Amino acid sequence: MSGLRKVAEPFVASGPSGVAIRTRIKHLTAQDEKVLAMVGAHLGSLASRDLKTRCADGLEHSTETWAARKRALTPAASSRWGGAITKASHDQWALARRCQLAHIHSLEAGVATIAHRLAQPVGQKGSKNAPGGYRSRQEWFAKSRRLRVLEDRLERERADHKAGIVHVVRGGKRLARARHHLEAAGQLTEAEWRRRWECGRWFLQADGESGKRYGNETLRIAPDGRLSIKLPAPLKNLANAPHGRYVLTGTVRFAHRGTEWADRVEANRAVAYRIHYDTVRGRWYLTAAWQIPPAKTIPLQAALAHGVIGVDTNADHLAAWRLDTHGNPTGQPRRFSYELSGTTQHRDAQVRHALSRLLHWATACGVAAIAIEDLDFAAEKTREKHGRKKRFRQLISGMPTGRLRARLTSMADQTGISIIAVDPAYTSKWGAQHWQKPLASKNRKTTRHDAASIAIGRRAQGHPIRRRTAPPPAHRSDEQGHRTIQADRCAPGREGTRRLVTDRGQEPRARTGRHQGTRATSAPKTVRDARSVGQWVQDSLLLTDQERSYVKWT
Template sequence: MRKAPGGYRSRREWHAKARRLHVLEDRLARERADWEAETVHAVRGGKRLARARRHLPAARLTEGEWRQRWEAARWFLQADGESGKRFGNETIRIGPDGEVSIRLPVPLAGLANAPHGRYVLTGRVRFTHRGPEWADRVAANRAVAYRIHHDVQRGRWYVTASWTIPAAPELPLAAALAEGVIGVDTNADHLAAWRLDAHGNPIGDPRRFFYDLTGTAGHRDAQVRHALTRLLHWAKACGVKAIAVEDLDFTAEKTREEHGRNKRFRKLVSGLPTGRLRTRLVSMADQTGTAVIAVDPAYTSKWGAQHWQKPLTSTMRNTSRHDAAAVAIGRRAQGHSIRRRTAPPRAHQSDGCGHRTVQARPEAPGREGPRPRFAGPRTRSVPPDRRVNVGHQNAQHRSGRSAEHESWQQDSLPLGLQER
């Protein structure tokens, strides 16, 4: 049982982990008790900034600087939006040109510089992120919430706009897969994608969208967002309406009890941005009208490498295991089997030795019917009028057909003596 998962190196390490578990359980019980008693422990301005007051030298702040940040963190103006009101908000109104006006309360109505008790700010607002979407909502008088706050470190005032995105309508699976699908394999440092047609055949070359998940949380989120943006742009350029991803969840598979002391593997699994990528992909795909299909991740990498890596590798293209897994994911989303259609041996590639791989079974309905008609001859040796009587079995000389049993009469003289 040397390679069995679970266990610790020593009893001392197990004791330390057990103490940590008891501390977390006590903390969880305390938080649940506060939640049931509806007790909220919140500090307006942040707990970290409040604690920095007692450690100003360590925070590299003076008392005046700390006071400015404390007041700025506790001082803001916020108003929820209202659909049907002018520009989507009656209290804080921002027009399409960026003009900001605030409706003052009754005690401050004497400070208004605009009609109807409103105060118009001299500065103009511009939204760089999702600006066109915000402009569309404002033009349609749809609800938009605003929050005005002051950044002491930069010496600027900022306005944050937010709104609720309605739930995306569910697209029928057949309609989403009409133009094919793009299979995406999620890895620790890149997304491996391959486009498949409506029949499950890979088209073109695979694409890889790299990202770097080291650094701060903002940097990691920007890297994931940039990779997904390039993926969605490629899907839009190809005309594909569906993206297939694996429904991964490593919540229970990255613990010590599952993989023992294999820190390298547990670190790799923990680094996969499964939850963040899935949430971000669904949100961004909704804006472009692209459907996201979650498939079962079981054996996609193993079977993809087994059935697709070697056939898709050529002198001009080096197919990796992740690229083959993307093909397997796309085929599973389409309802096809991952296994490729293998050809029979050379001695059995004819009807004389039995049926070939993809022939219809005897019980299949319509297997004796005529084949669909194609325009023009199929080979150079076939005359143009050859397919006139394809579906007419009586016009063909086959065994058991009435063409062999019709009455006929031979001439009285041989053909060689008729003209003499």
């Protein structure tokens, strides 16, 4: 029985179900920034108290408790702000709950790996499917202590998960921990950290509502870009418009999907908004989001009608190669590099730029499908599985698989290109085994990643990754089936006949040197004639001059 795991079938990834666009709020006055800061700080304090109440409810949460929380927030803000705060608290609790379950699975994998290796003799080598023992007694002792630590953590997390207890920090756990290490956190001063901490805990977001004016009653943006805010009850004295609203001097303009946003606003369809302050740049930003019906996916065979581009995802680049309908690589391989260093915005921009170049190339080639691996390193990042391979763990942790897949699906939906997800099993290994050496030459160096992109594209098309099948078992003729699988049997010209030698415009080479004295009988006794019908014809017997004279006189 083969030890290889079963490879999943490729499928066409579904399109996005939502849209989020962001822009800068420009031309704000000092009074506008003061009002935004006061509203954000007031609603942020209410959101912190509500999140604490939601976490205390745990698994006892119900619609009655949700309604009670909203009624408690209404006098201090408004009914709409109360609904936005309670919904955000519920979503944050649910996200923390999912992260807690993922952490439990990671701890279980680490405990199982350490327990297995501790049970093996020291120095025993591992197999392909199971790790061996530890290298020394010192390492065995250190891992035995770590096993007890992980078991205690696992028991504590399981108890919290069973009781519905989650640990959430508004503003971010990383920023909270940076308070104790200000010098290591980018040379921050205490005042700068305090400013980031307070701004990170502000609350300025509201979901939309269809049928209301411009799709949102709490944060309203008119089609001309004028932004107004429904002030909470304690801050209504700051209103400069009727019904307790404050109209900002600054305007909003969306460069990306601006027409689509304007159509929704004018039709009074729901649009959710979030206002964010960047403490580093000192700028205010606004994010608009709405739901869209996911586009209907086309059949797999229709997406592959004009070939496919196989893409291999790596830590610093995307390796791509175009394949025709028969699975043959055409043209030259392409590489789209990106740099995953710096801030989150910089890394995200690098990924978007690489995907934009990939989609532009696919559009220029006339290909309607891109095949990419369905990667998920959630279970592969554990420290215990790869042991001392710290660089490898850092490598797979730095690969933006989830973000890249979401970005590519969303961006490809606008260009009409389908994304085909394939199983990543053995693509790099088999691609290098069957395609790297045949496609390399003195003018082109084929890398392992280029070969993997061919394997990914062929798997999406349903072809085997290897280049040729085994010869027929009986003999080497084509009676039992053609030995190559590069072209389909119904492809035109696949079994076409070759031209005759006389049709090629080639003259027989003149014999020079030692070949002049050879006998004429050294010429081939048979020639391929009537190739169009596939028959072999025996040529007339070739005689020497002496043999001809002998035949003549006799």
